[in-house]
Amino acid sequence: MSQIVIIGSGFSGVKTIKTLRKKGYQDKIILISPQPVLFYYPSLIWVPAGLRTEADLTVSLDNFFQRKQVQHHQASVTGLDIEAKQVKTDNGVVNYDYLIIASGGRFIKKLPGIEHICIPCENYANLKSYSDKLAKLEGGTLAFGFSGNPKDPTAMRGGPMFEFLFGIDTLLKQQKRRDKFKLIFFSPAPEPGKRLGANAVKAILGEMKKYGVEAHLGHKMKGFSPNQIHTEGGDIQSDLTLFMPGITGATWFANSELPLSPGGFIQSDAQCHALGIKDIFVAGDSGSFSGPDWMPKQAHMADLQAENAVKNLLAEMRGQEASYEFKTEVLCIIDTLNKGMLVHRNTKRTLLLPKLRLLNWAKRLFEWQYMRSLS
Numbered sequence: 001m002s003q004i005v006i007i008g009s010g011f012s013g014v015k016t017i018k019t020l021r022k023k024g025y026q027d028k029i030i031l032i033s034p035q036p037v038l039f040y041y042p043s044l045i046w047v048p049a050g051l052r053t054e055a056d057l058t059v060s061l062d063n064f065f066q067r068k069q070v071q072h073h074q075a076s077v078t079g080l081d082i083e084a085k086q087v088k089t090d091n092g093v094v095n096y097d098y099l100i101i102a103s104g105g106r107f108i109k110k111l112p113g114i115e116h117i118c119i120p121c122e123n124y125a126n127l128k129s130y131s132d133k134l135a136k137l138e139g140g141t142l143a144f145g146f147s148g149n150p151k152d153p154t155a156m157r158g159g160p161m162f163e164f165l166f167g168i169d170t171l172l173k174q175q176k177r178r179d180k181f182k183l184i185f186f187s188p189a190p191e192p193g194k195r196l197g198a199n200a201v202k203a204i205l206g207e208m209k210k211y212g213v214e215a216h217l218g219h220k221m222k223g224f225s226p227n228q229i230h231t232e233g234g235d236i237q238s239d240l241t242l243f244m245p246g247i248t249g250a251t252w253f254a255n256s257e258l259p260l261s262p263g264g265f266i267q268s269d270a271q272c273h274a275l276g277i278k279d280i281f282v283a284g285d286s287g288s289f290s291g292p293d294w295m296p297k298q299a300h301m302a303d304l305q306a307e308n309a310v311k312n313l314l315a316e317m318r319g320q321e322a323s324y325e326f327k328t329e330v331l332c333i334i335d336t337l338n339k340g341m342l343v344h345r346n347t348k349r350t351l352l353l354p355k356l357r358l359l360n361w362a363k364r365l366f367e368w369q370y371m372r373s374l375s
């Protein structure tokens with residue numbers, strides 16, 4: 001019996017389990033993560049409007065693990081001994097025959113004064129505190145922005161920042177106080193959201209213009225102070241700032257011999273192996289995968305990579321050649337609180353559906369279905 005161990009209970013960890021069982025793998029699976037929960041990040045965008053709480057977004061995996069016969073090892077991974085095939089954790093050592101790393105990414109917090117702004121996705125409490133301040137603010141300037149990892153162009157998360165911007169614009173209009181606020185969008189990228197395709201960038205910037213959002217684009221970030229964002233193109237005044245820094249790999253990677261990309265992620269081959277290591281696979285935000293430079297770090301992409309990793313792992317376990325590859329695809333709905341814009345991009349074409357109420361419902365339906373699949 002071969003022992004499969006998964007690190008991380010996010011989107012790619014869960015998809016790994018679902019695919020292993022779907023493909024008929026019957027032996028025990030061990031999953032290591034700090035808590036037996038999945039945090040549903042995509043719906044954080046609805047927190048400022050009071051539509052989701054921390055409890056809504058924290059999905060218990062107890063039943064799912066029981067149904068799928070997964071043993072949860074509650075711990076944080078601290079390192080890896082590749083030769084001994086042992087994962088080191090703060091709760092003991094876990095042996096593996098095959099390892100799937102799905103431990104996500106981490107924000108780069110190097111900009112001076114970053115403590116003065118809200119990183120909406122780092123923990124729920126930050127975003128709740130931002131939302132409470134916004135509810136009390138009688139007027140002023142709200143700034144929204146994101147930056148990237150200078151060493152890895154794929155390691156940024158812009159989509160949710162557009163959603164926060166458009167969602168808060170809608171919220172303020174619903175509350176009949178939009179006229180009391182100035183909204184600003186900033187990014188060092190001259191064409192933010194470029195990976196969604198040229199038409200999507202045009203549509204997003206068009207929406208900003210339509211809603212009177214001031215855009216500061218293409219200026220390198222220097223830092224933050226309590227009511228200011230400092231860039232090489234000048235300072236921006238802001239009463240409340242939401243900012244998504246670039247992403248890098250987990251700190252525990254440094255305590256392993258894993259091959260790392262310049263951006264700090266696990267370098268992976270087309271079959272999702274950690275480069276040059278047959279029994280270690282990578283899926284989701286943890287990995288640096290070869291492919292087009294618009295390959296997103298998204299839950300949908302994490303699912304595709306996890307599925308591919310499992311197919312190759314099972315092939316190797318059966319003594320067959322691991323030759324499956326994953327497709328690269330952007331699939332997302334940019335939500336505006338009451339409508340949504342669909343972007344679908346693959347290697348052949350880009351499809352952009354304009355803002356429709358139906359797409360807001362589709363995003364909510366997807367969330368409901370996803371969470372239901374884990375109950």
Ligand SMILES: Cc1cc2nc3c(=O)[nH]c(=O)nc-3n(C[C@H](O)[C@H](O)[C@H](O)COP(=O)(O)OP(=O)(O)OC[C@H]3O[C@@H](n4cnc5c(N)ncnc54)[C@H](O)[C@@H]3O)c2cc1C
Binds near residue numbers: 043102298299
């Ligand atoms: C606000 C927001 C909105 C988003 N919207 C969308 C969207 O609409 N569509 C979309 O496709 N994507 C969206 N994303 C991106 C998506 O959430 C991520 O790409 C996805 O979560 C990546 O999945 P993952 O499994 O790689 O990592 P994660 O989901 O981050 O999971 C990582 C797991 O590893 C665990 N872990 C971390 N460190 C350790 C350790 N040391 N030891 C053990 N376990 C560890 C964590 O606890 C967690 O369980 C959004 C993200 C944000 C923040």
